[in-house]
Amino acid sequence: MLLCVGPEGTGKTLLLRRLANLTKPDISLTTVPTVGLNIATIQQEPEMPPINIRELGGSMSPIWPSYYNGVRKIMYVVDAVNLTQLGEATLLLMDLLAHPKLRTAQVAIVLNKTDSATSRGVNELLNVMRIDNLKEYAPQQLLTFEVSALAGKGLRPLLKWIKGEK
Numbered sequence: 001m002l003l004c005v006g007p008e009g010t011g012k013t014l015l016l017r018r019l020a021n022l023t024k025p026d027i028s029l030t031t032v033p034t035v036g037l038n039i040a041t042i043q044q045e046p047e048m049p050p051i052n053i054r055e056l057g058g059s060m061s062p063i064w065p066s067y068y069n070g071v072r073k074i075m076y077v078v079d080a081v082n083l084t085q086l087g088e089a090t091l092l093l094m095d096l097l098a099h100p101k102l103r104t105a106q107v108a109i110v111l112n113k114t115d116s117a118t119s120r121g122v123n124e125l126l127n128v129m130r131i132d133n134l135k136e137y138a139p140q141q142l143l144t145f146e147v148s149a150l151a152g153k154g155l156r157p158l159l160k161w162i163k164g165e166k
Contacts, residue, residue, distance in 0.1 A: 001070045002051060002162065004040075005096070006077035007089050008033060008058030011112040015077060015149035016040035016055055019159055022152075033057060037067075044163060051162060061092055068101040073162070077110045078129070080119040080146075090129045097138040107140045108161055115148035122146055 004012050013031040020040045034057035042051040053075070056064055076096065078089045093109070096102060109131065113119055126132070126144065135142045143161065147154035160166070 002053045002073045002075070003067060003071045004053050004055040004075040004077065005061070005064055005092075006058060006075075006110075007061075007079070007085050007092060009082065009085075010058065010077040010079040010089075011149045012055050012058075012075075012077045013038060015075075015110065015112060015147065015155075016053055018149050018152055018155055019053075019162070022155060022159065033059070035059065042159070042162060053162070064096070065099055065101070068099060071102060071105050073106045073108070074102065075108045075110050075158075075162075077112050078125070080111045080113045080122070080125055081116045083120060083128075086125070086128050093129070093134070097134060097140060097142075103139045105140055106161075107138075107142050108158065109142060109144045110158065111144060111146050112149055114146045115151045115153055 004016060006012055013034055020042050034055060036057060038055040040053045040055060044050060054067060056067060076093055079085055111122060111125055114122065131144065145154060145158045147158060
């Protein structure tokens, strides 16, 4: 199973909508905060089963662990514009990485909204979140992706990771 989590307002819903409809540029860009659970389905080639991604709202972070059973991959979405949220984002990520049920999961740290004029540089974000330290000590494989769910940029490499393609 694949799980998509992150603090509130990071763009998880729109990101999943974009990934599920990559060939349809005219999708709705309007979203509402996720309260509960959303499931996005990514279609693959006809002979391959679709991939379901569970999205949990940021406000549900206290109960995220109840959804960790059977998780193989996690997309952890961070808002590249909201610097005041980086501390919370880092703490939630550290809790997630420390959970015993996720020791073997692959984790994609998805920096969203990187196209915004007020977005910080990716290196600055990674430094503030101490990603190099986390990569050194976390048992999981951590990868980072720079995307813009709004503009649809940087989604193909993330989609390849989701599908397990090289």
